[in-house]
Amino acid sequence: MANADSATSSVESVSARKLGDTWEGWSGELEENNGDLATSPWYFLGYYAVMLLLLHTLAFGLWFLTEPRLAEIGPIFKNLVEIAGIASLATMDVGFGLVVATVLTGKNFVPHYKGKHIALSPLLPGIIKIGTKFGLSKDRISNSLLQVGNRITIANTKRIKSTELVVLLPRCLTKVMRESVDEIAKRYGVTAHVCGGGQQARQILAERKPKGVIAVACERDLMAGVQDVGAAIPVIAIANKRPEGPCRNTNIDLPEMESAFRSFLGEVSRV
Structure with a gap:
């Protein structure tokens, strides 16, 4: 009886929310670690080494x-x-070594990555297969990859003006979290945009033509986004945490958001 009630609750939970395209078919089962899939960049790099x-x-x-x-x-x-x-x-091998050196030191050993993202690597499908064989979910591998991509972006990106930065937030962030992000953005003279999906995000980027983007979303949407943009625009991707499952009442690590602003703008906003 308890199992039946749980299954019914799960179905109601799914039907009561508007899921994004990347979560179509979600069963209602919550993710590991209370929806916090933060994973060290060294996992992705380790699987990359195995692939090589x-x-x-x-x-x-x-x-x-x-x-x-x-x-x-x-x-x-x-x-x-x-x-x-x-x-x-x-x-x-040399390319991989330079990526490792960049992640390890924070210095720019990968100027050849300016204008492209490691998520576009032709080896990515194989790396994901290796990672899943080692027991890591595709979303956690993506999280690890995005952290590698962020380190490369930060190492490659020069300071920009606040008017040249775009912040994209998902609708699923809690009200309190959106307000907190807005407060940080205002300190840096930046407006945060809440997007209803990838199409709206692309429209904002086309209109604003930014020189830098801070994007918040789930790993699936972030991967689709950085592959779509192809790092023609430098992107720092921040994966949300999903304690209630996808597309509802998500949150992020605010110090990580603050750090992303500093990476693009420095300590003080420049208009």
Whole structure:
């Protein structure tokens, strides 16, 4: 009987809220850790390293199998293929090392990431599969990735004016949390925009043409957003916490929000 009541309550909870597209089909089950999926950036980087190790293993295996055939075609062709393979693997390894150095030190070792986001990496689907094999949910892997992306954005971004910064908030934030964010934004001379979805957010960005964005949403919407923008606009992504499940009465870490403002504007607003 208790299970039936719980199931009924879950269905009512789902039907009583307006879910975003990325939560379509949500069963009503609450997330782990009371909806707080904050995850260290080192998880994503660890799975990234495993992905590179697998690519190295695959490359050496393919080389072992095809080297005799390539030698038959000609030594010059074989050498060119070998050099190209080694160069490709070395480029990925060096790129990964520079990302690690940036996350570790906060210094900009990744100027080549200016104008693009690590969420656009072609290796991402494989990294997510590896992470889920290790028992981490896709949302937590995304949270870890977004933290890596934030560190890269902060390292790459120069100070901008308050009029060049846009803050995007979801409708699902609690009233108290929205008011708290508004207070922080006003101190920096910035207006926070409450968006009803990705389409409205894109309209605001098209109208304002900002040089920096602070975006608050769930990991799913943030991933879709940064992949859509492609880091053509620097974005600091702040994942909300969902103690009542998605799309209702969410909150964020206010010191994290304050830190995001300082990353773009410095300690004092500049109009």
